[in-house]
Amino acid sequence: MLWEIKTTVIGSYPVDINRLELIKDYYSGKEVSWNKYISNAVNDMVNAGIDIVSDGQTRDPFINIFTRKLKGCRLRYRTEIIDKVEYLDPIILDDQKFVKRLIPKKNKLIGIIVGPHTLSESVIDLYYKDKKELAFDFAFALKKEIQILQNHVDMISIDEPFFSNSIPEYGKELIDIISNNLTCPTRLHVCGDISNIVHDLIEMSVDILSHEFKASPKILDVFGEYDFSQKICLGSVRSDNERVETVEEIINHIEKAISIFGENVIQIAPDCGQRLLPRNIAFQKLKNLVKAKKEIFCH
Amino acid sequence: MFSFTKEQKVFKISDIKIGGQPGKHPTVLFGGLFFKGTPDFINTEKNLQNILKISKKTANPIIIDFFIRKEEHINNIINFIDKKLPKNVPFSVDVIEPSVKVKVLEHLNKKDLLSRTIYNSINIGITDKELNALKKNTPEMAIILAFNPKDKSPDGKVEVLENGANLIDNGLLDIVKNLGIKKILVDTAALAPGDNSGASIAAIPVIKEEYGLPTGCAIHNVVEKSKWLDNFDYAKRIVDVSSNVSIPLFGGDYAIFGSMKMAEYILPVIAWYDILISEYVENYFGVSPDYNHPRRKLL
Numbered sequence: 001m002l003w004e005i006k007t008t009v010i011g012s013y014p015v016d017i018n019r020l021e022l023i024k025d026y027y028s029g030k031e032v033s034w035n036k037y038i039s040n041a042v043n044d045m046v047n048a049g050i051d052i053v054s055d056g057q058t059r060d061p062f063i064n065i066f067t068r069k070l071k072g073c074r075l076r077y078r079t080e081i082i083d084k085v086e087y088l089d090p091i092i093l094d095d096q097k098f099v100k101r102l103i104p105k106k107n108k109l110i111g112i113i114v115g116p117h118t119l120s121e122s123v124i125d126l127y128y129k130d131k132k133e134l135a136f137d138f139a140f141a142l143k144k145e146i147q148i149l150q151n152h153v154d155m156i157s158i159d160e161p162f163f164s165n166s167i168p169e170y171g172k173e174l175i176d177i178i179s180n181n182l183t184c185p186t187r188l189h190v191c192g193d194i195s196n197i198v199h200d201l202i203e204m205s206v207d208i209l210s211h212e213f214k215a216s217p218k219i220l221d222v223f224g225e226y227d228f229s230q231k232i233c234l235g236s237v238r239s240d241n242e243r244v245e246t247v248e249e250i251i252n253h254i255e256k257a258i259s260i261f262g263e264n265v266i267q268i269a270p271d272c273g274q275r276l277l278p279r280n281i282a283f284q285k286l287k288n289l290v291k292a293k294k295e296i297f298c299h
Numbered sequence: 300m301f302s303f304t305k306e307q308k309v310f311k312i313s314d315i316k317i318g319g320q321p322g323k324h325p326t327v328l329f330g331g332l333f334f335k336g337t338p339d340f341i342n343t344e345k346n347l348q349n350i351l352k353i354s355k356k357t358a359n360p361i362i363i364d365f366f367i368r369k370e371e372h373i374n375n376i377i378n379f380i381d382k383k384l385p386k387n388v389p390f391s392v393d394v395i396e397p398s399v400k401v402k403v404l405e406h407l408n409k410k411d412l413l414s415r416t417i418y419n420s421i422n423i424g425i426t427d428k429e430l431n432a433l434k435k436n437t438p439e440m441a442i443i444l445a446f447n448p449k450d451k452s453p454d455g456k457v458e459v460l461e462n463g464a465n466l467i468d469n470g471l472l473d474i475v476k477n478l479g480i481k482k483i484l485v486d487t488a489a490l491a492p493g494d495n496s497g498a499s500i501a502a503i504p505v506i507k508e509e510y511g512l513p514t515g516c517a518i519h520n521v522v523e524k525s526k527w528l529d530n531f532d533y534a535k536r537i538v539d540v541s542s543n544v545s546i547p548l549f550g551g552d553y554a555i556f557g558s559m560k561m562a563e564y565i566l567p568v569i570a571w572y573d574i575l576i577s578e579y580v581e582n583y584f585g586v587s588p589d590y591n592h593p594r595r596k597l598l
Contacts, residue, residue, distance in 0.1 A: 023424030032448040
């Protein structure tokens with residue numbers, strides 16, 4: 001084959017936090033460091049042979065990573081919006097810099113951003129009373145983060161799982177705000193069954209579309225009905241199921257996708273974040289993904 | 300000076316009341332014993348009567364916080380509590396290691412001391428074994444340490460109380476309530492200078508307004524970690540004593556002031572501020588001091 005597919009991840013990776021160590025560090029006055037958890041996730045990805053790694057999103061559930069550091073957000077049982085949402089300081093930048101130092105030169109890094117629509121749908125709004133206005137303020141704040149981030153990562157993924165429920169009429173505008181005028185490529189990840197919204201997704205101004213093609217294989221056929229300019233990140237192992245797919249099964253899945261999309265398949269990945277899987281299972285799935293790629297491209 | 304809109308809970312353990320609106324009850328003071336080395340029971344017994352006498356004089360209740368660092372000290376320390384501490388005096392046990400915590404609880408139960416026990420503390424390091432031990436040997440009162448390694452601001456402290464900051468399955472408040480412990484004190488987890496140390500004081504009114512629970516902290520730990528103060532020997536002791544003043548001034552109910560050796564300095568200082576606060580809040584908010592308040596006793 002003439003082109004090469006890159007193996008990558010969607011974002012999160014399992015983390016086993018040593019709570020006792022954290023509390024002992026508190027008593028001894030030692031500053032909290034998350035580097036160990038980030039290293040564990042990144043090293044697993046690198047050791048599995050993944051080409052484009054993420055920071056593993058080990059710090060928090062993905063919504064909280066962003067709302068914890070944006071002005072106007074207050075973390076309670078869920079995030080509450082208590083004031084105008086504004087950007088304060090870099091949110092995930094330090095972790096990306098740390099990962100860059102960890103990974104070999106041949107590996108690339110993808111920075112993961114939770115999209116403005118998903119953020120606006122996940123919080124309890126006590127301030128705006130207008131979801132659109134809230135979503136746009138999230139978009140403007142995230143844009144500032146991405147403008148800084150693009151100098152430190154090789155690609156940016158915008159994670160918008162809530163699009164699978166429905167894309168608001170201003171959905172494209174939100175993605176435009178954060179993806180326009182960037183110097184690095186962008187990927188839009190929407191998980192779930194997206195067969196009813198493919199026509200909207202292909203209008204989004206991003207370079208790559210990423211979906212759960214393994215859990216919802218029918219979306220392969222739905223995409224086949226459209227002409228579109230974006231490349232594809234093919235979900236190839238499930239993230240919601242502990243069964244480790246065999247290499248052969250993954251190869252068959254990839255080959256089916258190639259028969260539909262051809263060289264537009266440029267990434268293969270798990271269907272979604274792997275945070276909820278046991279670590280050894282997540283690792284094995286990544287390893288088989290890498291083996292499948294090698295089988296296809298080395299023969 | 301404050302008065303809270305949320306109804307403030309007052310808990311009683313033995314003869315000591317803790318909590319309520321600022322100015323209602325005297326600030327309760329926790330002094331530590333046996334931080335390091337082998338416990339010195341002879342000198343402790345000599346000093347004990349003096350400490351209790353000072354407490355009686357100022358009307359500020361004193362609670363001895365027994366540090367139990369090693370399993371081999373459990374028996375002797377609990378025997379000391381049983382034999383030498385007056386039967387109407389509650390005490391706290393301050394233990395870090397989960398395996399030691401389990402054994403301490405069992406010993407306290409055997410000696411029939413749980414009704415006078417303040418358990419210091421329940422925090423994010425809680426293990427299943429500790430939980431089971433607490434179910435079988437439930438102390439009368441527990442301190443929840445609101446340490447959140449992800450967010451050291453007052454909101455972060457609320458988050459760990461509410462949902463465990465996604466480090467544990469439940470919020471610390473739910474964990475304690477599910478154990479059947481009704482008398483809860485919140486410790487706002489003082490941190491080192493430069494690491495959001497002021498948040499432990501700022502969190503006091505936030506937590507009291509949110510939950511109405513008796514709240515305090517060990518602000519003295521911040522002084523201990525302020526290395527620059529080592530160049531000011533005399534002032535360091537003054538700062539150490541006066542740091543505790545910020546707790547009642549911010550509406551707090553108790554201070555964990557470090558070594559019991561400091562009791563003779565701390566108690567009169569806190570009594571003086573309790574009087575000051577009481578005079579103000581009675582005039583402005585109509586909160587009259589309890590019959591056993593320094594203002595009634597000393598003026």
